[in-house]
Amino acid sequence: MNLVWNGQTSGICPDFIETLWHAHSLRPYQFGSIYPALPYVLLFPFSQMVPRFFFEELPVPGFNRVSLSPQAFLVTISFFALCFFILFLSITFKNKKDKYLFVIMTLLSGPFIFMLERDNVLILTVALLMIFVKTYDAKDRRVCWAGFSCLAIAVAMKLYPVVFGLLLLGKRENVASRERIKDILTCVFFGCAAFFVPFLLIREENAISQMLQNIFSNSEAVYRFGLGQQISLRNMLNIVSYGIYGRVGFFSNSSVTIFMLLLGVMSVLGAAFCQTKWKKIAILTLLIILLPPFSMKFNGLYMIIPLYLFFTTNTRQNKSDYLYASLFALVLAPLVFGPADLFPGAEVGAIARTMCNYSTVVSGFTNVFFLGTLIIDSVNCMLRKHWNRERGSLPLATDADCNAALHMENARWQER
Secondary structure (H helix, E strand, C coil): CCCCCCCCCCCCCHHHHHHHHHHHHCCHHHHCCCCCCHHHHHHHHHHCCCCHHHHHHCCCCHHHHHHHCHHHHHHHHHHHHHHHHHHHHHCCCCCHHHHHHHHHHHHCCHHHHHHHHHCCCHHHHHHHHHHHHHHCCCCCHHHHHHHHHHHHHHHHHCCHHHHHHHHHHCCECCECHHHHHHHHHHHHHHHHHHHHHHHHHCCCCCHHHHHHHHHHHHHHHHHHHECCCECCHHHHHHHHHHHHHCCCCCCCHHHHHHHHHHHHHHHHHHHHHCCCHHHHHHHHHHHHHHCCCCCEHHHHHHHHHHHHHHHHCCCCCCCHHHHHHHHHHHHHCCCCCCCCCCCCCCCCCCCCCECCCHHHHHHHHHHHHHHHHHHHHHHHHHHHHHHHHHHCCCCCCCCHHHHHHHHHHHHHHHHC
């Protein structure tokens, strides 16, 4: 469709078709694949529905020939219909109208349109993470284990959601400390099983090491795709570098790496000190969007997870919520205005150069500002909580949830 993507294309549904092509022989890593083994094992039966002619004999280079197969197109439509159905079921509101409005908003968002255009398996990962954040702190242990299974599969599909496992380290209302340790071990077991067991079915030697080599090679080749459609922190720094200094790569790799590590540590600490569930999950979500060196715009679809919690768990609203609602809108809005290429002279890639428009700039820098705001908010709440412990008085809090937490802390202090 090329509604969002503006670089060279590789046929219909390129991301999914490429995955299907790699799954056909169960030797994905010889072609440079970067996903773990699970998606290829899951798609292997579906790849067998496509005639061998389209994989091996059609005189078209690469996986473009697979996209010409009617069977491959049917498999693609069926798979994404199933994934969207899972996502639809994972979204629950007390009012059905609210659910349908949220679903329509998701369908019309820029990241979803881009994901649908590329047909990336990200939609299944988002659906699984949505189930996890709703169930990881449930009273029923069986429900929790179902959520842990969803997280394990999501990590085995895309590696970066592993940071959501940090939620299990914090205190949960319905879970005792002893049960929390059991939950962590259970989740680790599920994750290891979902990640390592599928590699036994891969028909390559040293598949894991080859996958890691491909990941590092892909990270180094990120500049081939230009400045467009990437919302990673590294690409935002490249845009700043070109906008100010007239060239890409002004900031050295070592300085960018150190900055990203510091931001990662600050984000984890911010999530640990955060008193509000949706903000804690928003910090972790922005972390997996910004820190990967190769983060395309469809990764913004992860933001519907904290947005859903923002609507369903944010019972105490205040003025700052208008700011957060505006940031969610800027991240998810399908922005199509302005010139097609803001930096026509940025020749950073000759293979599949994508043009950088306002959509990439607004979405990317909004994510950075969003993460910084949430970290500052968490630090502010932590300092106020410390002040409350030291002085035994309740200072004025601007965040309603933080204010409620401070009231509870003040009550405990007075009882002592």
